[in-house]
Amino acid sequence: MSKQNLQPYKGARDFYPEDKAFQKWMFGVWRDVVERYGYVEYDAPILEPTDIYLMKGSQEIVDEQTYTFEDRGGRSVTIRTEMTPTVSRMIAGRRQELAYPARWYSIPNLWRYERMQRGRLREFWQLNVDVFGLVGIEAELEMLQIVDDIFSAVKAKRSMYEIRVNSRVLVNTVLQQAGLRDEECASAIRLIDKMQKMSAADFAAKLDDLTGSKEKSKQIVEFLAAKDVTELDLFLTKLESASALKELIARAKQLGIRNVVFAPDLMRGFDYYTDIVFEVFDKNPENNRSMFGGGRYDGLVGQFGAEPVPTVGFGMGDVTFQNFLEVHKLVPELKSSVEVTVISPLTTGQEGIDLVAIARELREEDVNVAVDYTGRKFDKQIKAADKAGSRYVLIAGEDEAKSEQYTLKDMKTGKEEKHSLSRIISIVKDARKK
Amino acid sequence: MSKQNLQPYKGARDFYPEDKAFQKWMFGVWRDVVERYGYVEYDAPILEPTDIYLMKGSQEIVDEQTYTFEDRGGRSVTIRTEMTPTVSRMIAGRRQELAYPARWYSIPNLWRYERMQRGRLREFWQLNVDVFGLVGIEAELEMLQIVDDIFSAVKAKRSMYEIRVNSRVLVNTVLQQAGLRDEECASAIRLIDKMQKMSAADFAAKLDDLTGSKEKSKQIVEFLAAKDVTELDLFLTKLESASALKELIARAKQLGIRNVVFAPDLMRGFDYYTDIVFEVFDKNPENNRSMFGGGRYDGLVGQFGAEPVPTVGFGMGDVTFQNFLEVHKLVPELKSSVEVTVISPLTTGQEGIDLVAIARELREEDVNVAVDYTGRKFDKQIKAADKAGSRYVLIAGEDEAKSEQYTLKDMKTGKEEKHSLSRIISIVKDARKK
Numbered sequence: 001m002s003k004q005n006l007q008p009y010k011g012a013r014d015f016y017p018e019d020k021a022f023q024k025w026m027f028g029v030w031r032d033v034v035e036r037y038g039y040v041e042y043d044a045p046i047l048e049p050t051d052i053y054l055m056k057g058s059q060e061i062v063d064e065q066t067y068t069f070e071d072r073g074g075r076s077v078t079i080r081t082e083m084t085p086t087v088s089r090m091i092a093g094r095r096q097e098l099a100y101p102a103r104w105y106s107i108p109n110l111w112r113y114e115r116m117q118r119g120r121l122r123e124f125w126q127l128n129v130d131v132f133g134l135v136g137i138e139a140e141l142e143m144l145q146i147v148d149d150i151f152s153a154v155k156a157k158r159s160m161y162e163i164r165v166n167s168r169v170l171v172n173t174v175l176q177q178a179g180l181r182d183e184e185c186a187s188a189i190r191l192i193d194k195m196q197k198m199s200a201a202d203f204a205a206k207l208d209d210l211t212g213s214k215e216k217s218k219q220i221v222e223f224l225a226a227k228d229v230t231e232l233d234l235f236l237t238k239l240e241s242a243s244a245l246k247e248l249i250a251r252a253k254q255l256g257i258r259n260v261v262f263a264p265d266l267m268r269g270f271d272y273y274t275d276i277v278f279e280v281f282d283k284n285p286e287n288n289r290s291m292f293g294g295g296r297y298d299g300l301v302g303q304f305g306a307e308p309v310p311t312v313g314f315g316m317g318d319v320t321f322q323n324f325l326e327v328h329k330l331v332p333e334l335k336s337s338v339e340v341t342v343i344s345p346l347t348t349g350q351e352g353i354d355l356v357a358i359a360r361e362l363r364e365e366d367v368n369v370a371v372d373y374t375g376r377k378f379d380k381q382i383k384a385a386d387k388a389g390s391r392y393v394l395i396a397g398e399d400e401a402k403s404e405q406y407t408l409k410d411m412k413t414g415k416e417e418k419h420s421l422s423r424i425i426s427i428v429k430d431a432r433k434k
Numbered sequence: 435m436s437k438q439n440l441q442p443y444k445g446a447r448d449f450y451p452e453d454k455a456f457q458k459w460m461f462g463v464w465r466d467v468v469e470r471y472g473y474v475e476y477d478a479p480i481l482e483p484t485d486i487y488l489m490k491g492s493q494e495i496v497d498e499q500t501y502t503f504e505d506r507g508g509r510s511v512t513i514r515t516e517m518t519p520t521v522s523r524m525i526a527g528r529r530q531e532l533a534y535p536a537r538w539y540s541i542p543n544l545w546r547y548e549r550m551q552r553g554r555l556r557e558f559w560q561l562n563v564d565v566f567g568l569v570g571i572e573a574e575l576e577m578l579q580i581v582d583d584i585f586s587a588v589k590a591k592r593s594m595y596e597i598r599v600n601s602r603v604l605v606n607t608v609l610q611q612a613g614l615r616d617e618e619c620a621s622a623i624r625l626i627d628k629m630q631k632m633s634a635a636d637f638a639a640k641l642d643d644l645t646g647s648k649e650k651s652k653q654i655v656e657f658l659a660a661k662d663v664t665e666l667d668l669f670l671t672k673l674e675s676a677s678a679l680k681e682l683i684a685r686a687k688q689l690g691i692r693n694v695v696f697a698p699d700l701m702r703g704f705d706y707y708t709d710i711v712f713e714v715f716d717k718n719p720e721n722n723r724s725m726f727g728g729g730r731y732d733g734l735v736g737q738f739g740a741e742p743v744p745t746v747g748f749g750m751g752d753v754t755f756q757n758f759l760e761v762h763k764l765v766p767e768l769k770s771s772v773e774v775t776v777i778s779p780l781t782t783g784q785e786g787i788d789l790v791a792i793a794r795e796l797r798e799e800d801v802n803v804a805v806d807y808t809g810r811k812f813d814k815q816i817k818a819a820d821k822a823g824s825r826y827v828l829i830a831g832e833d834e835a836k837s838e839q840y841t842l843k844d845m846k847t848g849k850e851e852k853h854s855l856s857r858i859i860s861i862v863k864d865a866r867k868k
Contacts (some may be wrong), residue, residue, distance in 0.1 A: 005483065005485055005486055005523065005738060005739075006523055006527035006738060007509060007527070008478060008479050008510075008523075009479050009481045009482060009483055009509075010507075012479035012481060012519070013478075013479065014476075014477075014478045014479070014524055015476055015477035015478060016476055016524065016528070017474040017475065017476050017538065019476075020474075020475045020476050021474070022476050023477065023581075031651065035771045035802050036800070036802050036803070037793075037800075037802075037803070037804065038772045038802055038803055038804025038805070038822075038824075039804075040451040040454075040455070040770060040771060040772065040773065040822070040823075041451065041452075041454045041455075041458065041771075042448075042449055042450055042451050042454050043448075043449035043454050043457070044447075044448045044449060044542060045442050045447065045448070045557050046444050046480060046557075047443045047446060047513075047545070047557070048442075048443060049439065049443055051438055051439050053712070067481075067503075069501075069503035069504075070503075071501065072547055073444075075443075075444075077443060078480075089440055090438065090448055092440055093440035093441070093448075094450070097722075098821075099817070099818035099819070099820075099821035099822045100808075101804075101806065101807065101808065101818075102820060104451065105803055109480060109543075111481070113505070113506055123479050123480075123481070133808070134807055136807060137791070138789075138805070138806070138807040141790070145790075161859065172600075225766065235853075251790075255790070255794075258742070276565060296617065299648070304439060304440060305439075305440070305661070314606045317636075336474060337469045337474055337475075338472045338474065341472065343442070352666055355572075356572070356575070356579075356685075357687070359471075360689075363470045363471070367470075368469050368470050368472055368539055369470070369471070369472055369475075369573070370471065370472025370473075370535075371472070371576075372535065372570065373568055373570060373572040373573070374534075374535065380560070383533070384533035384534060384535075385533070387532075387533035388472075388474070388533045388536070388537075389474075390472075396628030424583075
């Protein structure tokens with residue numbers, strides 16, 4: 001085999017032990033927070049029948065952005081690109097038996113065939129959090145609380161990011177009040193979704209094209225310029241659709257989530273969102289971008305032939321979150337799971353030193369113990385243990401075996417002391433708490 | 435969408451929360467045991483360049499048993515079928531920087547395109563445990579210890595399964611002593627590998643065909659009939675190749691692993707094994723089959739263009755292990771992660787009851803709390819909480835809110851008592867220890 005075969009598939013990552021330790025820590029934070037809110041974990045196959053991605057207008061995405069192929073039985077299968085269709089399929093499949101509200105989360109591995117750029121790989125992991133069966137804004141509020149708690153769990157300050165919220169129902173009301181017909185509303189939403197990627201003049205020209213009237217455009221632009229949801233009172237005649245959004249923002253602020261802001265131009269790409277949507281933006285100048293988002297999608301479960309189920313959820317990717325942690329210097333120092341490495345100038349069996357027995361005694365007390373077994377020079381054994389991140393090294397030479405007092409070297413401080421095995425067990429367990 | 439779309443892809447599994455809870459428990463047992471031996475977790479992409487599976491004689495497997503397709507850039511990619519080529523690629527990629535012995539484990543999701551049968555799905559998960567850099571049988575012994583500890587951790591008795599061991603070096607020595615040439619040895623190994631699937635007469639005829647001599651066949655059959663590794667002393671003239679195997683079995687028995695047996699006909703399918711191999715068999719009459727195995731494969735890392743690295747490892751699948759647990763009635767009762775469900779006749783905001791605030795107080799003390807929020811009838815809320823596996827229900831009605839004494843219903847015993855929130859926190863935490 002040639003050298004290039006040492007690399008993983010392009011756009012995907014190998015997780016060497018130090019990378020995996022970071023991932024485990026991140027997933028652990030996610031799991032702790034969402035379980036605190038009563039969410040239970042589920043999973044599903046990484047391959048799905050392609051059908052479930054073929055919702056209205058999705059053919060293009062399937063054709064261009066997915067790993068789709070025929071299996072040996074001629075069925076079209078797709079490596080999942082997002083979890084929302086899968087979880088909707090699963091809920092629809094047990095629509096009758098499930099208890100509602102159903103709070104579900106998952107951390108699936110997802111693949112998208114796309115150009116690589118910062119925060120985007122072809123392969124990533126995504127925390128998916130969804131609550132099924134709640135119609136009130138308590139569901140949306142809970143999502144904001146969870147987001148807030150996740151950031152708080154990694155010691156991020158609320159000034160580091162903001163949570164932008166909007167309502168699709170509200171946007172539709174505004175567009176209808178401006179006199180747009182249904183198809184025009186859909187086009188306007190798509191245009192507004194791309195607004196941040198074009199100049200103001202360009203946007204204005206395209207909007208005029210679409211509405212065919214400066215007066216109509218003006219109303220829409222006024223709405224898009226609103227900085228606070230309460231401003232809407234000034235120029236909207238029908239206010240009902242704004243009240244849920246107002247209440248959500250007010251209640252989030254009451255809970256201390258001060259970084260929630262009204263963003264009238266926030267649409268979210270996916271067609272399935274039906275009402276309130278939100279997106280979390282990194283405010284660091286080095287990484288000033290949308291990180292992730294979610295919203296209400298009451299119609300998707302119903303598309304699987306079941307009764308519709310009101311649903312609110314969000315998905316948060318590991319790569320973007322890792323970027324956030326890095327630019328804000330929030331990546332913690334992580335410990336290796338190896339607590340003790342037993343080293344010896346002798347291999348087991350020689351001279352009556354039983355390294356297996358020493359390790360077994362520690363393991364029986366739940367200490368994580370590696371044994372070197374190579375019998376090579378001490379300094380090489382110590383160096384290897386250090387490289388592997390072992391917290392302690394236990395030296396078992398002839399003298400130690402005779403006296404049953406083993407040298408324990410603390411790899412953090414470099415200190416060496418002789419102790420009995422039972423004392424060593426206590427020392428190692430105490431070090432866990434630090 | 436039609437009804438059939440509610441099913442996952444054929445041969446793959448949806449993990450509803452109760453299934454996922456079982457998987458998490460199983461993976462937790464695996465992780466605890468292997469980390470106790472100093473193994474650290476790694477991972478890699480589920481898609482690999484097809485090349486890494488194209489080792490000698492593997493084209494047929496790739497063609498018939500894998501999910502292989504071309505990506506949009508014309509590269510052939512394969513959904514990984516086993517982790518061994520991947521981990522060998524990763525070790526080869528950092529051959530110089532790594533500390534040895536390197537103890538690595540992973541629990542990858544693997545896919546094989548095969549006929550479905552008991553214990554075999556197209557999609558499964560597999561614990562992979564490998565130690566790199568050890569030449570002595572301490573490595574093999576450690577694998578047997580880990581296997582023994584995994585079974586012990588799920589309360590399996592040693593009488594429920596056995597660990598069969600053999601040595602490829604030993605088999606080759608026997609075949610050479612019988613006068614077989616190298617190609618004939620390889621053919622004989624493949625024949626012996628299939629021995630259990632044919633009649634004795636059929637095997638004898640095929641062996642005679644291969645050796646071309648009754649005398650040669652007799653020596654091989656005598657070896658295959660050996661019940662104990664010490665019997666080999668009687669008819670083998672060169673014993674060195676048996677001594678490592680003898681020592682391994684003796685030392686395993688000293689450690690109490692009494693269910694290790696010598697199995698001269700054990701070959702293991704994969705070509706990459708170079709010396710000692712082992713396989714774990716379920717002894718339950720309902721599930722009397724090989725569950726998993728491993729062995730030494732000193733040559734594989736070297737195939738990636740790096741220096742060879744001595745390696746011993748095994749892989750253990752989730753489906754076969756689950757079957758074992760089921761037939762031996764070792765599946766434990768698992769708790770839901772939901773500890774308390776707050777229910778109320780009122781939705782938040784009404785009548786001054788702040789369900790969010792109650793939940794928050796409990797969550798701040800690390801209690802996992804779901805809130806019903808539907809305001810529907812009490813019995814429906816209690817039923818749903820029970821179905822979701824919630825350990826307790828906290829009832830927050832008007833009276834409770836006024837008195838700040840909330841009714842806590844224990845869903846296991848049915849008992850109801852009024853307590854302050856701080857008392858409720860203590861009760862829930864105490865219940866964790868039971």
